[in-house]
Structures are given as C-alpha cells and as structure tokens.
Amino acid sequence: xxxxxxxRPATISDAIAAAAExxxxxxxxxxxxxxxxxxxxTRPDRLVDVTRLPGLDxxxxxxxxxxxIGALVRNADLAHDPDFARSYPAIAEALLSGASAQLRxxxxxxxxxxQRTRCGYFYDAASACNKREPGAGCDARDGENRxxxxxxxxxxxxxxxxxxxxxxxxxxxxxxxxxxxxxRREVAVEALHRLPGDTPERESVLEPGDLIVALRLPGxxxxxxxxxxxxxxxxxxxxxxxxxxxxxxxxxxxxxxRDARLALGGVAAKPWRARSAExxxxxxxxxxxxxxxxxxxxxxxxxxxxxxxxKIELAQRILVRALTLAAAGTPQRIPALPASPFSSVSRSAx
Amino acid sequence: xxFSISLTVNGVRRDVELGDPxxxxxxxxxxxxxxxxxxxxxxxxxxxxxTVLVDGRRINSCMALAVSHDGADVLTIExxxxxxxxxxxxxxxxxxxxxxxxxxTPGQIMSAIGLIHEGQAGDDPERVREGMSGxxxxxxxxxxxxxxxxxxxxxxxxxxxxxxx
Numbered sequence: 001x002x003x004x005x006x007x008r009p010a011t012i013s014d015a016i017a018a019a020a021e022x023x024x025x026x027x028x029x030x031x032x033x034x035x036x037x038x039x040x041x042t043r044p045d046r047l048v049d050v051t052r053l054p055g056l057d058x059x060x061x062x063x064x065x066x067x068x069i070g071a072l073v074r075n076a077d078l079a080h081d082p083d084f085a086r087s088y089p090a091i092a093e094a095l096l097s098g099a100s101a102q103l104r105x106x107x108x109x110x111x112x113x114x115q116r117t118r119c120g121y122f123y124d125a126a127s128a129c130n131k132r133e134p135g136a137g138c139d140a141r142d143g144e145n146r147x148x149x150x151x152x153x154x155x156x157x158x159x160x161x162x163x164x165x166x167x168x169x170x171x172x173x174x175x176x177x178x179x180x181x182x183x184r185r186e187v188a189v190e191a192l193h194r195l196p197g198d199t200p201e202r203e204s205v206l207e208p209g210d211l212i213v214a215l216r217l218p219g220x221x222x223x224x225x226x227x228x229x230x231x232x233x234x235x236x237x238x239x240x241x242x243x244x245x246x247x248x249x250x251x252x253x254x255x256x257x258r259d260a261r262l263a264l265g266g267v268a269a270k271p272w273r274a275r276s277a278e279x280x281x282x283x284x285x286x287x288x289x290x291x292x293x294x295x296x297x298x299x300x301x302x303x304x305x306x307x308x309x310x311k312i313e314l315a316q317r318i319l320v321r322a323l324t325l326a327a328a329g330t331p332q333r334i335p336a337l338p339a340s341p342f343s344s345v346s347r348s349a350x
Numbered sequence: 351x352x353f354s355i356s357l358t359v360n361g362v363r364r365d366v367e368l369g370d371p372x373x374x375x376x377x378x379x380x381x382x383x384x385x386x387x388x389x390x391x392x393x394x395x396x397x398x399x400x401t402v403l404v405d406g407r408r409i410n411s412c413m414a415l416a417v418s419h420d421g422a423d424v425l426t427i428e429x430x431x432x433x434x435x436x437x438x439x440x441x442x443x444x445x446x447x448x449x450x451x452x453x454x455t456p457g458q459i460m461s462a463i464g465l466i467h468e469g470q471a472g473d474d475p476e477r478v479r480e481g482m483s484g485x486x487x488x489x490x491x492x493x494x495x496x497x498x499x500x501x502x503x504x505x506x507x508x509x510x511x512x513x514x515x
Binding site: 001003004005006008027029030031034035038047049051076080099100101102103105106237238239336337338 | 351353370371372374393394395398401407408409410413414415417418461464465468470474476477479480481482483484485
C-alpha cells in the first residue's frame with residue numbers, strides 16, 4: 001500500500017476543504033477502500049476520515065412520513081432497525097443479502113452507495129482497464145465476462161455496479177443529500193451513478209470534495225411495504241455479489257396493481273430502474289402473464305457484452321419471480337437466507 | 351508523521367505510537383501488542399480469520415485502520431477465558447469438534463460471540479449458518495461449528511426461560 005497522509009476533521013466544512021485537494025479520498029469504514037488500496041488499485045495521497053463527524057449516524061423520521069438516514073449509519077444497524085425494516089422491507093432484505101455480518105457491522109450507508117465495481121480486470125493491476133487508467137483499453141471485452149453488464153455498457157467499459165442496497169433505493173425514489181464546496185444539494189440515487197460512455201473513470205456525478213451526508217426516502221416509499229421484495233441470484237448461497245438481482249414493490253388495491261416499482265442489480269454500471277415495465281404493470285392484475293410482459297419490456301434494450309447472454313433471460317426470470325413473491329406479500333420476518341431464491345426450499349427441508 | 355492512539359484491549363488500556371497510518375487493527379494487535387491469537391488469513395476481508403469485537407460488534411480487523419479506531423474497546427480471543435475457565439463458546443467448539451487445524455477458530459469463536467450478541471439467529475440452524483457465512487473454514491468443520499453455536503444459543507434461551515419463569 002502506498003503511504004498517505006491521514007487527517008480527521010471535526011466539522012463537515014473542514015472535511016470538504018481537506019477532501020477537495022487532488023489525490024484526497026474520504027475514509028468511512030474503509031471496507032472497500034482499504035481493499036483497493038492494498039491491491040494498489042486506488043492510491044490516495046490523503047485520507048480524510050469522516051467517521052467522527054457529528055450528527056451523521058442517526059435515523060430520523062420526517063414529517064412527510066419519509067425517513068432520513070445519516071451517511072454514517074452502519075448497514076447492519078439500518079437493516080435491523082425495527083421501524084425501518086417494517087416500512088422498507090425490500091431495502092432491509094437487500095442490505096442483509098450483501099457481504100458478511102462483519103462487513104455489514106462496519107460498512108456505512110454512504111460508503112455502500114459509492115462502492116466500486118467488482119470487475120476482476122479493474123482489480124488486477126496487470127490488466128488493461130479504462131476505469132482504472134483512462135485510455136488503457138478493456139481486457140474484460142475479450143476476457144472472462146460472463147458476469148458483466150447487459151444494459152447501458154459501452155465499448156470502453158462493461159463493468160457492473162455491485163451494490164444490493166442501491167437496487168431497492170432507486171426503485172423507491174431515494175435521494176442523497178450532498179455537501180460540497182458550493183453548499184448543499186440533492187440528487188436522486190438514480191442520477192448519482194453514471195453510465196460509462198467514453199469516460200468510465202467518472203462513476204458518479206460527485207465533484208471533488210463532495211460528501212454524501214444523508215440518504216432520504218420519501219413518504220410514498222412506505223406505501224409499498226405490504227408487497228415488497230428483493231431477490232438475488234448468487235454463485236453460492238451466501239456472502240457473494242449478485243449475478244442478477246431485482247427489487248419489486250407493488251401497491252395492490254382490490255386485486256389491481258395501482259403502482260409498481262422495479263429495479264435490477266448486477267446488469268449495468270448503475271442500479272437499473274425499469275420504468276417502462278412499471279408502466280405496464282400499473283392498472284393490471286398481478287398475474288404471471290402481466291409479470292412476464294413487464295420482464296420482457298424491462299430487458300428489451302439488453303444485449304450481451306460477452307459470454308453473458310444468459311443474464312438477459314435470467315434477469316427476466318428473476319423479475320417475474322420477484323414480482324410473484326412481492327404479490328404474495330412481504331413476509332412477517334426477513335427469511336433466514338435473505339433475498340435467496342432457495343429460502344423457502346431450505347425452510348421446508350430443515 | 352506520528353499518531354498516538356489509545357485503545358482498550360481485553361479490558362486493558364493500551365497507548366500506542368503509530369509511525370505510519372497504514373497499520374491495520376489486525377497488524378497492531380499481532381505485531382505491536384503481540385496478541386497473535388487473532389489470525390491473518392486473506393487480509394482482504396474475505397475469510398473472517400481476523401474477526402474481533404470492536405465496541406461489542408464483530409468486524410474484520412484486517413479491513414480497519416488502527417488510527418481510525420482511536421478510543422475503541424477491542425475484545426480478542428485472548429480476552430475470553432478466565433484463567434483455565436473457558437468462555438462457553440470456546441467450550442462448545444471443543445465439545446462439538448468445531449475445528450480441525452484451528453487456524454480459523456479464533457475468528458470463528460469471536461464471530462459466534464458477535465452473532466449471539468446480535469440476537470438475530472436464535473436456535474434456527476439456517477440463520478446460524480447464514481450469520482456465520484463471513485468465516486471460512488478450509489477444513490470444513492462447519493457442521494461442528496453450527497452445532498457449537500446452536501448449543502450455546504439453546505443454553506442461553508433455556509437460562510432466559512428459567513429467569514422469566
């Protein structure tokens with residue numbers, strides 16, 4: 001690991017000033033950043049430790065029925081907060097399906113939003129990667145790419161965004177509050193991450209010094225709590241990133257879907273909101289035929305970036321299954337294997 | 351640049367001068383405080399061998415910068431037994447053959463204690479296995495590990511029932 005300067009500012013404005021300098025990076029739990037630094041993939045000159053900044057570790061109910069989550073709230077604490085899990089069950093399920101208990105105890109809400117891709121070529125300093133070194137090329141294009149993007153990718157980069165948490169967040173219109181050199185602003189999580197285009201090294205709309213201070217969910221997001229699920233297919237039962245995942249949230253009144261929210265994970269460089277599919281579902285009955293039509297529409301623009309054509313079919317099936325589970329109703333308690341398609345199987349077998 | 355930090359490790363206050371901010375909590379425990387019970391497996395947050403409790407919560411000490419944990423209360427495997435009297439989780443690992451080579455065991459035991467404190471798994475084997483998935487065991491002692499954790503959970507549940515009866 002390259003050496004670095006370490007500072008621990010006491011205020012948000014001092015943190016922004018320290019992090020706006022070239023070569024600086026924010027440090028929260030470091031569960032992703034330290035890993036990248038150990039591999040020489042990220043080489044900051046200065047770490048700005050934000051873990052002691054005051055007031056960023058609270059979960060607050062808002063007057064409009066929404067919730068405001070400080071950027072330093074730990075993933076495990078948010079998932080296990082009883083009010084939060086009851087109101088936003090798909091988000092809690094997504095959080096608990098990610099990483100391990102040790103990592104969830106450390107990792108923060110803000111850090112999760114900004115975690116880097118798990119593309120093996122990005123992580124391998126000996127490989128060509130346009131994201132790590134602009135203009136170097138992309139070894140994933142002709143390499144092991146069965147887990148890479150099928151939506152929104154470019155010739156420059158086919159990496160995916162690895163977060164589970166972000167998938168239900170974009171489905172439910174979450175917003176981040178950002179403090180920066182020019183003051184405070186708000187950005188929808190859906191607009192926070194960028195598609196690669198010709199500049200895959202620019203992964204978000206954040207500017208130097210920008211600090212995510214909070215995440216907000218609107219009051220409307222909790223109106224889906226009776227029919228909200230997150231489903232995630234992995235290459236092993238637990239402690240693995242998604243091959244494909246889906247968040248499905250429905251508001252069903254008198255047997256009709258009044259409103260639907262859908263998003264996919266593991267398919268693109270950002271959590272992928274499927275608005276066209278939502279429009280198909282609104283006003284229809286929660287039937288398998290409607291779910292299949294919505295899934296086809298959601299993946300209509302998908303195309304393989306390598307040996308990953310199977311992910312298009314898989315994503316459609318995961319969407320249908322997530323919608324079926326959501327329509328059946330949110331379980332009283334998050335399943336023993338959160339977000340796993342094998343959860344009910346393992347329950348009956350044990 | 352020098353950084354002075356102060357930690358409570360296994361109930362004892364330790365003041366440490368760090369000459370370098372790159373030192374992880376794991377390396378501080380092993381190399382500076384000579385508490386080598388906490389193991390370095392992958393050093394990348396993937397295997398769980400370095401699991402310790404920080405302020406009562408299990409974390410991967412390899413993925414934590416020591417300088418960022420100034421003031422923390424750390425519990426390692428060395429802080430569990432009272433003389434020759436083992437912690438109940440240590441005793442259960444022996445009783446259920448929850449180990450073979452033993453390298454992952456300190457992390458497994460600290461993780462199990464963290465899991466029990468979290469109170470989410472109860473005596474459901476599926477929840478215990480899921481809750482312990484951040485600790486790898488190359489010898490494959492998983493069934494003994496699960497049995498050991500379930501045994502302690504069942505004793506705690508029984509003790510709770512006796513108290514509330």
